[in-house]
Amino acid sequence: MPNERLRAAMVTAGWTCATLAAEVGVDPKTVERWVSIGRTPHRVTAVKTAEKLGEDVQALWPALAHARRARAANAELVALYGQRAELSVTAFVDLIAQAREHVDMLVYAAVFLHEAYPGLNDLLRERATKGCAIRVAVGDPNSANIQQRGREERFGDGIESRCRLAAMHYSPIARTPGIAIRQHGTTLYNSLYRADDQMLVNSHVWGVNAYSAPVWHLRRHSKGGMFDTYAESFEAAWATAVPVREG
Known part of the structure; x- marks a missing residue:
């Protein structure tokens, strides 16, 4: 509206x-x-x-x-949300739309992005044409770690299906210049959504779906801080991931 x-x-x-x-x-x-x-x-x-x-x-x-403003906690902590459900999808979309250099996403599925914002692929293409490097890592449904997560969150085979759906959503842009889409099989402790020096971190809590888990908004302040810790985690997971085929 x-x-x-x-x-x-x-x-x-x-x-x-x-x-x-x-x-x-x-x-x-x-x-x-x-x-x-x-x-x-x-x-x-x-x-x-x-x-x-x-x-x-x-x-x-x-x-x-x-959103509860973070006070006297850490210079890089901008805001804390009790649940991802408190954030509208526009928070994620606007983060991407403002990126000039980097967009990195490490998730299992995060299909809520495409479901709530069908123009996500177009936005990623547009950012790539402006010189922004886009990297998205979604879960490999055949990974034992992901299958275990489904049991822990009482999703059953649902999380594997959502990983397949996520790969399907992104596959049309998999060979777009400036965009790389991969699948990973790592144990995911946090879902990461980075745009340049800002990041939304959706923590994972045992037995709880991601939308019910906390999110913190980080802005990079100095080398070696919280932001860099999560950025390095992304790089480590990305190095294990394999490309998704173009749809």
Whole structure:
């Protein structure tokens, strides 16, 4: 649904999508999506935008009320969410849309992205044409680790089916220049969604589905911090993965 409160605030303050985007450091199309289809930006961007508009950030984006600001914990911890379900898919899509250099995803399936945002492949292609390196690693349904995860989460064979579905979703872009899609069989302790120096980390909890597990939003602050720990974990898993065939 359109964000009419945001639209009205922009008109009142005299901002266009282009001028506001330039001021807060995002693409004009990103601001258009905030307005036209009600996407919610990341908290840091939302706070900056609200300040420019002279509005309360939670009045513009009520969904941000669910995010608990991380205080005195770690310089790289931007926000903490009790469950992935508290995050709308727009948080993941906007993260990708703002990437300029890198998009890395390490998941078992994460089919919620394609289900809620059918244009994901088009977005990844668009980012790749702009010079962004895209790497996506989905689970190998034949992996013993993934089959064990299905038993632990009481998914049965469901997680294996979702891994196959994820590979099917991404296979049409598997040979697109700048995009690499692979399958891995590692034990996944966290699902990782990285765009440049920002990352959403969806922890995995024994016996709990990923959508019910916590998510933390990281922004790289310095070398060797939390962000780099997860980035290195991605690289290690990526090195074990094999390419997905083009669909």
